[in-house]
Amino acid sequence: MTGPYTHRRTAVRDAASRRRAVVIGGGLAGVTAALRLADAGVATTLLESRARLGGLAFSFRRDSPAGPLSIDNGQHVHLRCCTAYTWFLDRIGGSGLAPLQRRLDVPVLDAAPARPRLGxxxxxxxxxxxxxxxxxxxxxxxxxxxxxxxxxxxxxxxxxxxxxxxxxxxxxxxxxxxxxxxxxxxxxxxxxxxxxxxxxxxxxxxxxxxxxxxxxxxxxxxxxxDIGISRVPLGHLHDTLAHAALEEAGVRTVTRARARTIGPRAGGGWRVIAGHGQAVAEEYEADAVVLAVPQREAHALLPAGALSDPGRLLDIGTAPILNLHVIYDRRVLRRPFFAALGSPVQWVFDRTVPSGLASGQYLALSQSAAHDEIDEPAAALRARYLPELARLLPAARGAAVRDFFVTRERTATFDPRPGVGRLRPGARTGAPGVHLAGAWTDTGWPATMESAVRSGATAAREALTVMGRPHDNDPVPGITGRAVA
Structure with a gap:
């Protein structure tokens, strides 16, 4: 490789006797793939360009007027049918931290009448x-x-x-x-x-x-x-616990490492060059590579010939999700969540306890398919949504708003419009040993945490097959094939 980078070869422990894999991307898909590969006895390195794991389901700290808070970038839930994500929670030691409802019960407020009605x-x-x-x-x-x-x-x-x-x-x-x-x-x-x-x-x-x-x-x-909601910040699950599980499994996790190129290695296999800042790059050798990054990043990194029509990846559109965060000086909602009709408000969740808020109440509004509002100023969104919350929640009418802020995920999911199914690639590519993962790949599911975990498990299974690892009865529900070390 030429350019402003200096190379230093990374030694992977037991490299002479063990198969090696590199997973690019530390979201749920990448973490799942890395855990499955390591559990099968493969020396695995996980590269993540951010300083944290978790992809688009993460948390951050905010110094709010109400005090320091832990904020999820957006509200993520799972269902009892999300068996792969349930496996993931169990694998990282977080199964008790995102409990499911005993039975499905969704309160729905219709704001259209003069007095909102509950169904x-x-x-x-x-x-x-x-x-x-x-x-x-x-x-x-x-x-x-x-x-x-x-x-x-x-x-x-x-x-x-x-x-x-x-x-x-x-x-x-x-x-x-x-x-x-x-x-x-x-x-x-x-x-x-x-x-x-x-x-x-x-x-x-x-x-x-x-x-x-x-x-x-x-x-x-x-x-x-039945709906499951995390009672801790998502970052605790998808970053802290995931990182600990990876370490225990023997995965080398490297953050702030952005993959630059994937190329063939003399004698077989692949070499991945990852940049660390402006002056230093590191080289990783692998028998298998899992690309667990968004479709545009995957398109830029795939080696020649990996897909017959790589341009299809660029045809997979994206869709935004807008999240509004409101902190009141008192409790205004008695339920853990509700959905709304006849209002711009879609779904509202009580995130007081997970955020660490000491007094008052913190509500998170999740607004999907938010194409028309994703770039609106926070002031305009505040002017629209606070009166709507007061209309839906009588207790909010006399409450003071201590903080209001917005988080925006402009490319939160792939766009699920008709025809997208033929664009979504499978895990295996035409480059032997290079595999794709991510909620946008062909899992059969929409862009959910379940889809991400399933894609990572499938990519790991395919990688193990290419490396000659026999497998059956994969422990990830819905995924056939389990590697045997």
Missing amino acids: RLRRTALPVPLHLAAGLAGYRHLSLAERAAAGRAALALRELDPADPALDGVDFATWLHRHGQSGRAVEALWDLVGTATLNARARHASMGLAAMVFKTGLLSAPGAA
Whole structure:
């Protein structure tokens, strides 16, 4: 390599007798891949360009007028059906820190009437699909006819194969209208759930991905959609605990190390050059490389011939998520979270305890598919959303706002619009030993923490196959194949 870098070769312990892997990217996909490779006896190095792990599900410290706080960049939840993420939490020692609801119960406030009305989406312990029947029958935000039509649409969804390529070319709204769903039903039921999980409204979402979300989350098992929320900062899970698990597994974790190039190594395998600042680069040798970075970064790093049409990666769009953070001088919400209708507010979560706030209450508003608002000034967002919260929450009308701030993830997820399925690549590439991971790869799931973990496990499995490691019965649920050291 030429340029302003000086090289120093990195020695990997037991390099002469052990297979070696380099994982590029320290988000959930990369951490999962590194853990699986190390657990299989592969000498593994994880390179992360940031000073922390966790990717886009992280925390930061804020010196607020209310005191020093630990803030999640955005609200992330998982469901009981997210079996791979559940495995991940258990693997890093955090399974008790993100508990699941005993049974699905979503409070939904409709702000359209003069006095907001509360409805609830709930389930029972009855078998599928009867587990949702009582909750849907009592969901007051839909008429009796709309509830009956929603039940029929759910039964039709149950018969679909989310992997059917034909579904990827249809938008979810078109399918819903064909199955008798009114505009109100789309707003008060399908988009209520779908926008938060897909990061797109029904009219902009691939039917294939929507079918996967609703069939798996609502129709696969009675408790599949029970919601899990971390009761600690995400950084404690995805950085602190993940880093400790990697160290215990023997992974060498290098932060502030940005991969520059991946090239073939004389005699076979790969060499990765990673930059550390402006003057120093380090060289890593590997039998396998896992690229667990966003699609544009992967496109820039992939060696020639790795994909037949690498330009497709650049065709995978991105979608933003806006997060608004409000700290009141008193308690204004008695529930852990709620969703809203008839308001720009989407989902609101109480994050008082995880943040470390000593008094008052901290609410986090998660606004998905926020294309129209992602670049708005904080002052304009404050002027719009604080009155909406006061309208939804009577206790907020007399409360003082101690702090209001905004976090923006302009490329929070891949854009799940129709046709995206044919663009998402699998883990294995045409460059033997180079593999792709990330929530944007072809996991069958939308861009969720579950998708990220699944992609990392799949990439590790493929890497182990190329390195000649036999495997079966992978411990990550939903992933076939487990490496045997």
